[in-house]
Amino acid sequence: MMNLGGPDAPEAVEPFLRNLFGDPAIIALPGLLRWPLARLLALRRAPLARDIYARLGGASPLLANTEAQARALEAALGPGYRCFVAMRYWRPTAEMAVRAVREWAPDQVLCLPLYPQFSTTTTASSLAAWRRAAAHEHLSCPTRAICCYPREPGFVAAVAALIRPALAAAAQIGPPRLLLTAHGLPQRIAASGDPYREQVGMTAAAVVAALAQPALDWRLCFQSRVGPLAWLEPLTDDEIRRAGRDRVPLVVAPISFVSEHSETLVELDQDYRRLAETCGVPSYHRVAAVGTAPAFIAALARLVRAGGDRDVAPGEPARVCGPAATRCALAGAHWDPRAIADRAELGR
Numbered sequence: 001m002m003n004l005g006g007p008d009a010p011e012a013v014e015p016f017l018r019n020l021f022g023d024p025a026i027i028a029l030p031g032l033l034r035w036p037l038a039r040l041l042a043l044r045r046a047p048l049a050r051d052i053y054a055r056l057g058g059a060s061p062l063l064a065n066t067e068a069q070a071r072a073l074e075a076a077l078g079p080g081y082r083c084f085v086a087m088r089y090w091r092p093t094a095e096m097a098v099r100a101v102r103e104w105a106p107d108q109v110l111c112l113p114l115y116p117q118f119s120t121t122t123t124a125s126s127l128a129a130w131r132r133a134a135a136h137e138h139l140s141c142p143t144r145a146i147c148c149y150p151r152e153p154g155f156v157a158a159v160a161a162l163i164r165p166a167l168a169a170a171a172q173i174g175p176p177r178l179l180l181t182a183h184g185l186p187q188r189i190a191a192s193g194d195p196y197r198e199q200v201g202m203t204a205a206a207v208v209a210a211l212a213q214p215a216l217d218w219r220l221c222f223q224s225r226v227g228p229l230a231w232l233e234p235l236t237d238d239e240i241r242r243a244g245r246d247r248v249p250l251v252v253a254p255i256s257f258v259s260e261h262s263e264t265l266v267e268l269d270q271d272y273r274r275l276a277e278t279c280g281v282p283s284y285h286r287v288a289a290v291g292t293a294p295a296f297i298a299a300l301a302r303l304v305r306a307g308g309d310r311d312v313a314p315g316e317p318a319r320v321c322g323p324a325a326t327r328c329a330l331a332g333a334h335w336d337p338r339a340i341a342d343r344a345e346l347g348r
Contacts, residue, residue: 001070002113002126005087006053006060006261012090013049017042019089025125045226052266063087065259065291066114069300072292076301082106088126094133102139110307111145112300114258116155116315117182117199118148120327121189146307147329149315150199151206154299155258158290159203160210163253166285167213170249173283177217177248179239180204182256183263184222184231193326197232202320203255217248223272224263240272244279253287258296260289 007016021027021038029037053059063085070083077083082104086097101109111130115122127145134143149155163178170176182200190197204220223236236252243250252272254264268286276284290296307313312329314320321328 001066001073001083002086002088002111002123002130003062003066003115003259004122004126005090006062007049007090008059008063010050010053010058012059013053014042014046016090017045017049023089023121023125025121025128052262055266055270056262060090060261061265062259062261063091065261068292069114069259069297072297073300073304076297077304081304086126086130088122088129094126094129095137098130098133098137098139102137106141109139109141109143110304111143112304112307113146115256116148116152116203116258117150117196117256118321118329119185119189119196120194121185121196123147124327124329144307145312146303147312147314148195148199148320149299149303150202150320152299152303152315154295154302155290156203156206156210158293158296158299159207159253159255159287161295162287162290162293163207163211163251166251166253166287167211167216170251170283170285173249175215175217175248176251176285177219177243177246178208179236179243179250179252180207180218180220180255181223181236181252181268182220182254184225184235187230187232190232193324193328193331195321195325195328198321198325200256207253207255223267237272237275240276240281241279244276244281247280247282249283249285250276250281251285251287254289257289259291264289 005016007013018038021041022035024034027034027037066085070085074081074083084097084101085092086094111127113123113126167176167178185194185196201220208216208218219234219239221234221236221239222232225231225235240250252268254268257264273284273286303315314330319328319330325331
């Protein structure tokens, strides 16, 4: 079970950021340029990041939340399965997870990214790290991967079930507006053929369909912008300001995060709530991430059971991306699981 990870102590913040900015899938420069830049960016951003994690007790809760999902998935799968956690930028790293898997000696490994929507910056990067670690640690058992599941029915049902009571509560003030918010992505990456924007749109449309409220006022938006680059729009904070001008109550639901961490517990719960109050939003309701919701865990179990017969598989019977998504994991008729890893490593 793959996720980005987060610092487990204040002193881990800067090395965590170095790992993040040192990833060629994030900064597409040769290593001789990328690593000095990563150190500089980590040094400059570390004080702000430490302040953010201080509001969470000094550490990210992502590992604990992911471990809870792993235990829930093990219970859903039953005997014969074991779930391990591999974080991309902090512990347990892919190398640590590979060693634990090798000690258990499985018949087969299935890589299950906890990113419902595929991106070269998340899924591809995590798979590349796993492949490198597996080669280094001589893990030779058959390995498969799930690349995406933006419209997986159980995932969509879990999100919709969490949204419904928030909409009902907000409706006591007046007709609410639903913001379906996802982590942002620089526009240059999206324009390069990365399918993330398209797949997030699929998730949003599926969730709205599941809610079955024809008159629902809803918007898809993107959060967590960092740096001066142009990012995917509309931005979540801009949509909150718009709701303030329109004087409509807001329901804000994360659809690219499946567990609580700094972007939900600080950015959505604290920063955006304060912005909503300042902008005159009548009421602000934040929907929880799916976490260990039974429908979501059942969905992951289905993906695991169905994903063992191909090198890589989407969470649907066929490729879900349109022809413009040239960096989709299934872009080629004969997709080599090493190819997307190599592209991530090279930052292409």
